[in-house]
Amino acid sequence: MLNPISPTPAVSAHTLGPALRYVLAALACGLTTVLTMPLHDWLEPVNAVMLFLLTVVMTATWLGRGPAVMASFLSVGLFDFFYVPPRFSFAVSDIQYLLTFMVMLTVALLIGHLTNAMRQRAEEAQQAAQRSEALHQLARQLAGALTVDQVIADVETFLTQQLQAKLRLWLPDEHEQLHLACGHTSQVSYLLRLADSITRGPERAHRMADENGHHLLLPLIGSTRRRGVMAVTVDSGTALTQHAGLLEGLASLATTALERLHFVDVAYRSELAVHNERLRNSILSALSHDIRTPLTSLVGMAETLAMQPETRTGVAHDLAEDLRDQALRLHRMVNNLLDMARLQSRQQQGGLPLKREWQPIEEVIGASIQLLGSALAGHPIRTHLPADLPLVQLDAVLMERVFGNLLENAIKYAPAHAAIDIHVQSQDDLLHVYVHNEGDGFPPDRLTSVFELFERGHPESAVPGMGLGLAIARLIVDAHGGQIEAINPPEGGATVHFHLPLGTPPEIEPEAEVRA
Known part of the structure; x- marks a missing residue:
C-alpha cells in the first residue's frame, strides 16, 4: 500500500488553531521580557533588541506568518515599555529611539517574512520528496500489476492518499468507444463528452470547474494509440496548478501500465493461437495420414466390386458405384485436410515454398x-x-x-x-x-x-x-x-x-x- 504524506515539521502551524498560535506568540514575547528584565542593569539595549528579534525568528519558524507579524509589533512595544527611558511608559525621551523602533520593526518583519518563506519552501520540498517517493513506489506496483483493475486501484489509492483527489477513468473498447472504468457514474455525461473530444482531438489536457469541484482531464497517450482518459477532481483549482507535473507523471505511469497489459494480452493470445494452430495441424496431419490408407483400399475394393460379372448390372452394381463415389469424395476431403495442414505448416516455418x-x-x-x-x-x-x-x-x-x-x-x-x-x-x-x-x-x-x-x-x-x-x-x-x-x-x-x-x-x- 502507498504511504500517505506525513505531517510537516511545523507541527503547530498545521495542527493548532489560529487563536492558540497567536497566544503562543504573545507568551513567547512575554517570556523573553521576563528573562531579560533581571539583566537590565548590565545588558545593553542593542543586545535586548537581538533577543527580541530571535523571538520573532522562532515564532515565524514554528507558528507561521501571522503570529510572527504580531510578535514583531509586540516586541517593539515591550522594548519601548521596559527598556527605553523613561521606563514603564511608552513615552520616549530621546528621539533617536524612534529610529531604533522603526529599524527594529522593519528588521523583525523582514526576518519574520524570510523565515516563514524558508519554512514554507522546506515544507514544499519535503512534500515534493515524499510525493516523489510515493510515485516511485506506485511505479514499482504498476510494473507488477497483473490486471487493469489492479492498475486502477493503485492509481486511485495514490490520488486519495497524496492529493485527496477523486479519480474517473475512461477506457476504450474494441470499437474505440470510451466506457467509465472507475469513478462515480453520476453527473459525468459532460465529462464523458469532453473525454471523447480529447481522444479525437489534439494531445493536450483540459481543465474545467463546476459545482462538484475542479477537474483536470489527461489523455493517456500510448506508443501506438490512446489508452483512455483520466480525470482528476479536487476541491481547489490551486492544487491542480501546483501538482500539474505530478499528475502528468501519474498519467504517464498509468498509460505505461495499461499498454504493458495490452501487449502482454496480445502476446499471450498470439502464442495461444500459434500453439492451437500447431496442435490442430498436427492432429489433422496425423488423422489424414492414418485415414488415407484405408480409404485408398476402400476405393479400390469398390471399383473391383463394381467390375465383377455378377455385379455389373442391377442394384448391386449401383450400390458398388455409390460406394466408390462416396469413398472418392471422402478421399478428396482427407486430401484437403492433409494439404491444408502441410501448407499451413510450411507457411509458419517461413513462407510457402513455390516452384515458380x-x-x-x-x-x-x-x-x-x-x-x-x-x-x-x-x-x-x-x-x-x-x-x-x-x-x-x-x-x-x-x-x-x-x-x-x-x-x-x-x-x-x-x-x-x-x-x-x-x-x-x-x-x-x-x-x-x-x-x-x-x-x-x-x-x-x-x-x-x-x-x-x-x-x-x-x-x-x-x-x-x-x-x-x-x-x-x-x-x-x-x-x-x-x-x-x-x-x-x-x-x-x-x-x-x-x-x-x-x-x-x-x-x-x-x-x-x-x-x-
Missing part, C-alpha cells in the same frame, strides 16, 4: 479441368480467354489446386446442369481471374469469412463439404502475392475473383525458318 515458372494460364486451367474429370459431369465449363494473355510466373501444381477447388465449390452450389464460367483478363499489371456459377450467391454477411478455415457460405447447408477449399485457395493466392475475394454480381449467382501480379515475362525468340 513462367506458364500460360490457359494450360493451368486446362490441366485443372482434366484432373477433375467425372466430377464436372453435368456442368459444362465455359472459358473466356483473350488470345493475347501474357505468361504468368507461378507454381503450376499449386495453382491447378486453386482452380480445382474453385471449380468444385462452384459445382456444389450451382443448379443442375448449369454451366460454370471462367473469365480471364489482364489489366494494370495484374492477371484477373473470375470463376462464376449461377447459384444463389454468397450470404452478404459472409463474403470475407468464407475464406477462413472450416467456414462455409451456408453453415447449415445440406451440400457436403468441410470449408477447406476456399481457405486453401486463399493461402496459395496469398503466397503468390495476389488477393482473392467473393462477389455477388448484380446479375445473380456467385463469383470468386482473384488476381496475380504479372511481372515481366522473358522474351521468346522466334524460331528460325527451315528452308527446304
Whole structure:
C-alpha cells in the first residue's frame, strides 16, 4: 500500500488553531521580557533588541506568518515599555529611539517574512520528496500489476492518499468507444463528452470547474494509440496548478501500465493461437495420414466390386458405384485436410515454398479441368480467354489446386446442369481471374469469412463439404502475392475473383525458318 504524506515539521502551524498560535506568540514575547528584565542593569539595549528579534525568528519558524507579524509589533512595544527611558511608559525621551523602533520593526518583519518563506519552501520540498517517493513506489506496483483493475486501484489509492483527489477513468473498447472504468457514474455525461473530444482531438489536457469541484482531464497517450482518459477532481483549482507535473507523471505511469497489459494480452493470445494452430495441424496431419490408407483400399475394393460379372448390372452394381463415389469424395476431403495442414505448416516455418515458372494460364486451367474429370459431369465449363494473355510466373501444381477447388465449390452450389464460367483478363499489371456459377450467391454477411478455415457460405447447408477449399485457395493466392475475394454480381449467382501480379515475362525468340 502507498504511504500517505506525513505531517510537516511545523507541527503547530498545521495542527493548532489560529487563536492558540497567536497566544503562543504573545507568551513567547512575554517570556523573553521576563528573562531579560533581571539583566537590565548590565545588558545593553542593542543586545535586548537581538533577543527580541530571535523571538520573532522562532515564532515565524514554528507558528507561521501571522503570529510572527504580531510578535514583531509586540516586541517593539515591550522594548519601548521596559527598556527605553523613561521606563514603564511608552513615552520616549530621546528621539533617536524612534529610529531604533522603526529599524527594529522593519528588521523583525523582514526576518519574520524570510523565515516563514524558508519554512514554507522546506515544507514544499519535503512534500515534493515524499510525493516523489510515493510515485516511485506506485511505479514499482504498476510494473507488477497483473490486471487493469489492479492498475486502477493503485492509481486511485495514490490520488486519495497524496492529493485527496477523486479519480474517473475512461477506457476504450474494441470499437474505440470510451466506457467509465472507475469513478462515480453520476453527473459525468459532460465529462464523458469532453473525454471523447480529447481522444479525437489534439494531445493536450483540459481543465474545467463546476459545482462538484475542479477537474483536470489527461489523455493517456500510448506508443501506438490512446489508452483512455483520466480525470482528476479536487476541491481547489490551486492544487491542480501546483501538482500539474505530478499528475502528468501519474498519467504517464498509468498509460505505461495499461499498454504493458495490452501487449502482454496480445502476446499471450498470439502464442495461444500459434500453439492451437500447431496442435490442430498436427492432429489433422496425423488423422489424414492414418485415414488415407484405408480409404485408398476402400476405393479400390469398390471399383473391383463394381467390375465383377455378377455385379455389373442391377442394384448391386449401383450400390458398388455409390460406394466408390462416396469413398472418392471422402478421399478428396482427407486430401484437403492433409494439404491444408502441410501448407499451413510450411507457411509458419517461413513462407510457402513455390516452384515458380513462367506458364500460360490457359494450360493451368486446362490441366485443372482434366484432373477433375467425372466430377464436372453435368456442368459444362465455359472459358473466356483473350488470345493475347501474357505468361504468368507461378507454381503450376499449386495453382491447378486453386482452380480445382474453385471449380468444385462452384459445382456444389450451382443448379443442375448449369454451366460454370471462367473469365480471364489482364489489366494494370495484374492477371484477373473470375470463376462464376449461377447459384444463389454468397450470404452478404459472409463474403470475407468464407475464406477462413472450416467456414462455409451456408453453415447449415445440406451440400457436403468441410470449408477447406476456399481457405486453401486463399493461402496459395496469398503466397503468390495476389488477393482473392467473393462477389455477388448484380446479375445473380456467385463469383470468386482473384488476381496475380504479372511481372515481366522473358522474351521468346522466334524460331528460325527451315528452308527446304
